[in-house]
Amino acid sequence: MAPYRTQVRIIADVLSTARDMNVEGTGVGVTALLRRGNLSYTRMSKLLSELVGSGLLVELTGEKISKYMISEKGVQFLAAYHSFEDFAQSFGLRL
Amino acid sequence: MSSAPDMALIESMLQFIGVFVSFSVAYVALKGVKHTESMSLMRLGLAFAFLGFGFFVESLVGLGQLVPRLSITATDVVVGGLLLETTGYFFLAFSHAVDVVLSKRMGAALLILPVISISGPDLANILSILSFYFVMYGVVETFYSYTRTRKPDTLFIAMGLALLGVGTFFQWLSLVYQYVVVLSLLQIILQVMGLTILFTPVLRFAVGGVKVDGPI
Numbered sequence: 001m002a003p004y005r006t007q008v009r010i011i012a013d014v015l016s017t018a019r020d021m022n023v024e025g026t027g028v029g030v031t032a033l034l035r036r037g038n039l040s041y042t043r044m045s046k047l048l049s050e051l052v053g054s055g056l057l058v059e060l061t062g063e064k065i066s067k068y069m070i071s072e073k074g075v076q077f078l079a080a081y082h083s084f085e086d087f088a089q090s091f092g093l094r095l
Numbered sequence: 096m097s098s099a100p101d102m103a104l105i106e107s108m109l110q111f112i113g114v115f116v117s118f119s120v121a122y123v124a125l126k127g128v129k130h131t132e133s134m135s136l137m138r139l140g141l142a143f144a145f146l147g148f149g150f151f152v153e154s155l156v157g158l159g160q161l162v163p164r165l166s167i168t169a170t171d172v173v174v175g176g177l178l179l180e181t182t183g184y185f186f187l188a189f190s191h192a193v194d195v196v197l198s199k200r201m202g203a204a205l206l207i208l209p210v211i212s213i214s215g216p217d218l219a220n221i222l223s224i225l226s227f228y229f230v231m232y233g234v235v236e237t238f239y240s241y242t243r244t245r246k247p248d249t250l251f252i253a254m255g256l257a258l259l260g261v262g263t264f265f266q267w268l269s270l271v272y273q274y275v276v277v278l279s280l281l282q283i284i285l286q287v288m289g290l291t292i293l294f295t296p297v298l299r300f301a302v303g304g305v306k307v308d309g310p311i
Contacts, residue, residue, distance in 0.1 A: 084127035090248040092240030
């Protein structure tokens with residue numbers, strides 16, 4: 001059984017995917033984010049809008065599809081998330 | 096041979112180290128809540144905030160002995176401090192219990208029961224036994240977490256919590272055998288040693304210099 005993921009954990013997973021899979025610098029498509037994020041299309045679409053709105057992701061609008069890239073604020077958020085995750089894990093807890 | 100006021104001063108100073116460390120851990124945990132909205136960090140922050148207040152209240156006993164004009168009733172202060180400490184240890188144990196439930200695994204220490212009999216209906220006695228139980232539950236769960244993650248920090252923290260637990264045991268002994276003054280000092284030394292170990296993640300956090308604009 002998959003472990004329970006909090007909303008913040010899901011956000012961190014999506015941002016990590018957007019960072020790690022953006023090898024060519026042209027952004028990451030929704031399909032790749034869905035595959036790694038393990039979310040339904042509806043939920044992912046809503047989450048992506050929220051992340052773009054809060055400035056954690058940048059939307060690169062193409063002719064047919066949109067691609068997403070992690071922003072500087074998103075990189076900062078991920079770094080902070082991992083620090084707090086590390087802190088919680090030191091006490092034997094999950095974030 | 097140390098006089099009673101000297102001993103009280105040492106105890107108060109050691110208690111203040113406990114206050115500083117507890118509030119530092121609480122500060123980082125609650126800062127984490129602001130940025131990540133994590134309930135685990137919220138419980139951890141609450142646990143250490145209560146511990147910090149508990150140590151502060153207990154340090155007043157020593158100050159009361161140093162300044163005779165401060166008419167502090169030692170028994171009430173000790174019980175008040177212990178109540179805050181026990182609440183702190185409860186939140187620590189509760190954090191692990193919730194984690195056990197959320198990850199749908201068998202709790203490593205759910206069957207551990209208090210093995211020490213309570214000598215008399217003394218409230219302070221009961222509180223220190225409960226503290227011992229809660230903190231030992233935290234120790235076992237943290238050790239269990241280490242076996243899963245193999246993170247050296249987690250093992251280190253488990254050792255710190257274990258020292259805190261042994262300190263709580265000495266606290267219980269010092270309440271039962273009140274005439275053995277050294278028990279109380281041993282208790283505080285062990286607790287401060289344990290808390291100093293718990294300070295390590297805070298130090299690493301401060302050195303890492305986490306920068307975030309605000310909550311998401």
